[in-house]
Amino acid sequence: MAGFDWFWKAMGQGSSRNQKRSHKIVAAAADHTERFRQCSDDELRAAVATTIGPTGLQDPAGFLAILGIAAERTLGFTPYPPQAQGTLRLLEGDVIHMATGEGKTLVGAMAATGYALMGKRVHAITVNDYLAQRDAAWMRPLVEFFGLTVGAIAEKLTPAERREVYRCNIVYGPVNEIGFDVLRDQLIVRREDTVQTPADVAIVDEADSVLVDEALVPLVLAGSQPGRAPQGKITQLVKKLKLGEDFTTDDERRNVFLTEQGANKVEQALGIESLYNDEHVGTTLVQVNLALHAQELLLRDVHYLVRDGKVALIDASKGRVADLQRWPDGLQAAVEAKEGIAVTEGGRILDTITLQALLGRYPVVCGMTGTAKEATDQLREFYNLQVSVIERNHPLQRFDEQDRVYATMDAKKLAIIDEIRRVHATGQPVLVGTQDVAESEELAAALAEYDIAVNVLNAKNDAEEARIIAEAGDVGRVTVSTQMAGRGTDIKLGGADEADHDQVAAVGGLCVIGTGRHRSSRLDNQLRGRAGRQGDPGKSVFFVSLEDDMVAAGGAGEEVNATPDQFGFIDSKRIRDFIEHCQRVTEGQLLEIHSQTWKYNKLISDQRVIIDKRRAEILDTDAALTALGARAPQRLAQLEETVAPEVLAQAAREILLYHLDQGWSDHLALLDDVRESIHLRAIARETPLDEFHRIAVTEFKALADTAMEAAVDTFSTVLIDNDGAHLDEAGLARPSATWTYMVNDNPLSSNGNFVKKAVRVMFGRNNEN
Structure with missing residues (x-):
């Protein structure tokens, strides 16, 4: 380098x-x-x-x-x-x-x-x-x-x-x-x-x-045509499987794997010979993996809420309900089945584009x-x-304290409560940033036992965000929030009208407490940035334990010696450096996932550009009529005698566009299926990405020819008169309704990393500073 x-x-x-x-x-x-x-x-x-x-x-x-x-x-x-x-x-x-x-x-x-x-x-x-x-x-x-x-x-x-x-x-x-x-x-x-x-x-x-x-x-x-829902029997079956015996997960808790014992149990329960034969590998096995993933890795009040009888995803980077978002259809349905609520049909994907x-x-x-x-x-x-x-207009007055590291999660939680109580007693407002909804509610309940009034801001009450944030900088206010308070918010000292600004500034401004480091330092810095606005005083501190998810994921495979005191606190620069190292590793993992996913999506994006150009040509010219007429000249001649030229040209457009759009939708569905099982190619010593590209390119080459053949057949047989092409009567109607949503990052996608062993923490007597 x-x-x-x-x-x-x-x-x-x-x-x-x-x-x-x-x-x-x-x-x-x-x-x-x-x-x-x-x-x-x-x-x-x-x-x-x-x-x-x-x-x-x-x-x-x-x-x-x-x-x-x-x-x-x-x-x-x-x-x-x-x-x-x-x-x-x-x-x-x-x-x-x-x-x-x-x-x-x-x-x-x-x-x-x-x-x-x-x-x-x-x-x-x-x-x-x-x-x-x-x-x-x-x-x-x-x-x-x-x-x-x-x-x-x-x-x-x-x-x-x-x-x-x-x-x-x-x-x-x-x-x-x-x-x-x-x-x-x-x-x-x-x-x-x-x-x-x-x-x-x-x-x-x-x-x-x-x-x-x-x-x-x-x-x-998506269109109004029905999608695929999982089998209810599989959902009930996986609830009986045991972690460590019938299935395992990787340290990042992004993937779940059936063991041989687990596969045997599933095969016996379903009465099939093998999950891995051609008949089941792309169907039953996928359904089992989806149900397992929903059961073990997607947690209620962490990854999603159940509200009004529906599953609502939580955007981890914002802490808000992710409006209009859902997981890929099979996984969404698996979570709904797990929660015992009505399983929604995904519908046929008509088109898709990444941000x-x-x-x-x-x-x-x-x-x-x-x-x-x-x-x-x-x-x-x-x-x-x-x-x-861009430099600040006023110098930063916020004090960013070094991380406070604890040996265990329980010791960290007690320390956080003690710190909030101590700061609250001074009248200084406190904003506590938690990792998820469940943690925010648990912490608020613990503080209530000490008669500390808490404003809780999470995905369950996001409608109250403006009011809660407006009050967060007021004297003695304690606000416990998920990452919702990390973006797009401006907390003013002394309340929304800043009436008590000077009083709050005198006791140190807003105190921001993070209950753990995120896998990306940017999220930590967003939370820190709530304090120290426009030269105001402020403070931030993060509490970390060696049992935190970020540490487990980023420190996997490493052995750490640490000596906590009687309260579980570890005062060691080496350990704090190790925490920083863990975060850099998890950031690298996120970048690798982004890079790998980008490589899959790049080819689809390039293909969509070609489709866009083809559609524009059909819409803006008489290319459709010319192409169809060249392949069915007798039919063209017949229609030209009875149908007005502009009507005939539009009929040809609608016919060709119907089959082109249908072909693109089929292509996307095929590539989605290929993505779900592409990691199995590694078993055959094939590179998954190369195989995906080979299949995508081969299938795309056939798309235009297939669409044109189907369009010629329709042009030759469907009723076309001065009212246009009667596609609906021929069973070629476009979806009567379309709806939109965003697909959450597919947790099933492989990030290309090898499975690592969990970090081993050794508590010794030598305290190394």
């Missing part, structure tokens, strides 16, 4: 040079500001043209000055120099790292307005409907000052309303809704039914979450987040994006 040092140094030097240049431009913008402040509104708008050249900004300092004055006049905010620098870096295509409370919303709006003034259509991508509508309404005066239009996409909008919004210069929208509109536009049979107007720029809020954490989450458009592929459709992608720096490698590898760190 040493030979590549020059490359990484060059990357760093390039970033440093850009930052130095940005500082000079921002300083120059300050000099321009007084001159432009003398201008009337009309003069200010006219001055924009003098700062933009044919290839982009020719006077970036003047451009920033004009944007800043416009923000001052329309919104009442005078941008700080760091906000001006952030705007500039967005306009130059970077992902910016800005701390919590530093005004990213205004920065994003100024950059969006800047791009729009350069003639580009902008999608400002958010993580939910609420933020999209809030930010569009909040920043509307700035956008409209320059004669530009702005709108927001929301789930409840009709196609006609969406079409109108997408025509705006700047469109705020949740990433999933924008993606679903892309998918729906891939099913139209008339060009005028298109909803989206293509955009040139995507500005992504919470960029590391969208571009990294959720990048490979597939958005799915990474969705963002790849934009010529320019940039973004902002408070934890971009930690995702630098992923952003560079998967998007070729550079991260720019």
Whole structure:
């Protein structure tokens, strides 16, 4: 690796040079500001043209000055120099790292307005409907000052309303809704039914979450045709299997494996000869593995909730219910069967696209987040994006204490309760970040025994998020939250109105306590970032035990000597370094999973581009009629005598598009089945990824020919008159209803790592500091 040092140094030097240049431009913008402040509104708008050249900004300092004055006049905010620098870096295509409370919303709006003034259509991508509508309404005066239009996409909008919004210069929208509109536009049979107007720029809020954490989450458009549900008998059967005897799991608890004894039990109970013969390996064995996974690895109130008779997934990185998300159909149904609730049919997948592929459709992608720096490698590898760190407007006053490490989980829990009681007694507000819903409720119950009133924020009461967060910085407040409080929140000292700001600041500001390290340091830093807003005082500390999941996964195979005191506390720099090492390992595991999954999805994304181009050609030309007529000339001649030319051309489009879309849907279903069993290829000493590519390429080559053959047959036989092609009467109706959802990261997918032995912790007498 040493030979590549020059490359990484060059990357760093390039970033440093850009930052130095940005500082000079921002300083120059300050000099321009007084001159432009003398201008009337009309003069200010006219001055924009003098700062933009044919290839982009020719006077970036003047451009920033004009944007800043416009923000001052329309919104009442005078941008700080760091906000001006952030705007500039967005306009130059970077992902910016800005701390919590530093005004990213205004920065994003100024950059969006800047791009729009350069003639580009902008999608400002958010993580939910609420933020999209809030930010569009909040920043509307700035956008409209320059004669530009702005709108927001929301789930409840009709196609006609969406079409109108997408025509705006700047469109705020949740990433999933924008993606679903892309998918729906891939099913139209008339060009005028298109909803989206293509955009040139995507500005992504919470960029590391969208571009990294959720990048490979597939958005799915499904049809009303029935899907596959698991057999109830298998669900009951696996409940009787015993861990360690009939099945095992890997240390990361991502995969479950039947033992020979377990396989024999299942075979006997089902009355079959072998789970591994051709008849059962792709059906019964898959069902058993799904049921086992649901039973052993997916935990209620950790990975999902049961609410109103339905399974609701929990987004681990946010701690919220993952609206519209479900696991792949078989696994979703297995969890529902496990909980004894109605099993939902998955429906036929008509089309799918990952968030990474969705963002790849934009010529320019940039973004902002408070934890971009930690995702630098992923952003560079998967998007070729550079991260720019924007300095704070006020120096950070938060004190980040070193981790407090304990030998056991029980000792850690007692220490956390003692620390909360101690801090609470001073009047200092406390925000406790827990790993899951179950832990948050357990901790709140324990604190209640000491008569400490606790606000609990988790996926079960997310509707109260705004109220709970608004109160979290008040005097003596104790808030226990999952990772919900880690993103998109701004906790003000002294309560929502900051009435008691000085009193809270005097006792140390907000105290953030983490009940464990996450597998990604970015999630830890998001939680830390709740304290120390805009130069306020604050404190953060994380409690870790050697029995934590992150330590077990990251330290697998390693032996650790540690000497705890009578309370289980381990005061050892070597052990704290070991914890850091474990987290780096788990981050590496997540990156490897991302990399492997990306390799599978990349080929599908490339194939979908080909399908998109073929669909566009069919929609925008008479290629369908030409192709079908060339293969069925007599039928064409017959129809031309009785059917109007434009009706006949549209009939040909609908026929060919029906079979092309059907073929693509079948192709996706086939590849989904192949993915579920591809790891078995390793048994035959074949490389799973290579085999997947071979199958995907071979099947895709046949897709177009098969679709064309079926279309010719339909063209030759279906009734076509001046009302068009009567496909419904021929049993070729498109789904009467479509619905959308997001598929959670498939826990069954192999990450390519070997199974490791669990970390061994040896408690000795020698305390090594």
